[in-house]
Amino acid sequence: MKHKILFLPGDGIGVEVCRETRKIIDWLNEKLGLGFVIDTALIGGAAYDASGTPFPPETLEKAKKADAILLGAVGGPKWENLDYSKRPERGLLGIRKELGLFANLRPAIVFDELADASTLKREVVSGLDILIVRELTGDLYFGQPRGVETLPDGTRRGVNTLVYTSPEVQRIARVAFDLAKKRGKKLCSVDKANVLEATEMWRQEVQKIGDSEYPEIQLSHMYVDNAAMQLVRNPKQFDVMVTTNVFGDILSDCAAMLTGSLGMLPSASLGDGSHAGLYEPVHGSAPDIAGKNIANPIATILSFVMMLRYSFSLNAEADIVEGAVKSVLAKGFRTADIVQPGMKKLGTNEMGDVIIKELDSSLALAAVNKIKA
Secondary structure, three states: OOEEEEEEEEOOOHHHHHHHHHHHHHHHHHHHOOOEEEEEOOOOHHHHHHHOOOOOHHHHHHHHHOOEEEEEEOOOHHHOOOOHHHOHHHHHHHHHHHOOOOEEEEEEEOOHHHHHHOOOOHHHHOOOEEEEEEEOOOHHHOOOOOEEEEOOOOOEEEEOOOOOOHHHHHHHHHHHHHHHHHOOOEEEEEEOOOOOHHHHHHHHHHHHHHHHHOOOOEEEEEEHHHHHHHHHHOHHHOOEEEEOHHHHHHHHHHHHHHOOOHHHOEEEEEOOOOOOEEEEEOOOOOOOOOOOOOOOOHHHHHHHHHHHHHOOOOHHHHHHHHHHHHHHHHOOEEOOOOOOOOOEEOOHHHHHHHHHHHHOOHHHHHHHHHHHO
16 A cells, blocks of 8 residues: 655755655665655745745645655744745645644653753653643634734834634644543643633633543643743653643743753644644754754654554554664664763764664564564
């Protein structure tokens, strides 16, 4: 069976980390005959340079035909002076909106081998496994009215609108409750209900869904400022967290640093199943290190692991790739962002190569043979 994957390398290190993930896909095709077919398209700054828009129509057309999408990163100082509508980030927001990808899943998992890489004490982060579910198509990023206007007296006024409807809240809540059901049966909904009416409505709607449809899930609510503090103070109190677009953007990056590096964290953006899911590393385009062969490709590889699970239900294959990553880390291989004394520092290409080498080990091949059987 053919699985069509659209690669959107984008800008900066996106090209490099996607290249290393391609090695993993080629290995799976060769060893397991999975039949992944890869196409590519432009998005972000690279798309603007080529076509004058960060989200070309042909990219959208390819995305609608794909079974899953892997995105590298978008943005960089090169395009910061463009009109707002032409900036690279509009391509990312555009594809999320056009494909109806309303649920962003961002796991924050601390591998035992990397517990000392966190800026927090080992006992605070060791064994950490949080899943943040971020609503992705509403809030200040999309609400209307928006923009900057000049008033009659010459004063400039900027406006962004935080807006949600009850169906939008209910659908993201159900995604989070369903995920909590498969994990620790705990869900914390994050809002600012004490001062923002829109998020007071959010809290009420999440509570209604919990009471009527998920009585077995332990539901709690927390203000976003307290949630940010608690992520640093006692992160293991959380299992699944669900929150708004803006709050999720901030909290997921905060949780990311609990793990030691943004270069380790994947994400998935999912919709109702009518279009492909989009998978991308949490890190940005990092233009300061682009082309220097020092970026960490593991977050992108783990994003592909999420793709195997969520888009293709290939859980055994996902376990093989994830196991190879863990084994490489256990053997002391590191990229510059997570290197520690006594560890072996590798470049982007070399990290991809050692993961492939680990996949070729007898243990991984035994798992492959089991799948074939």
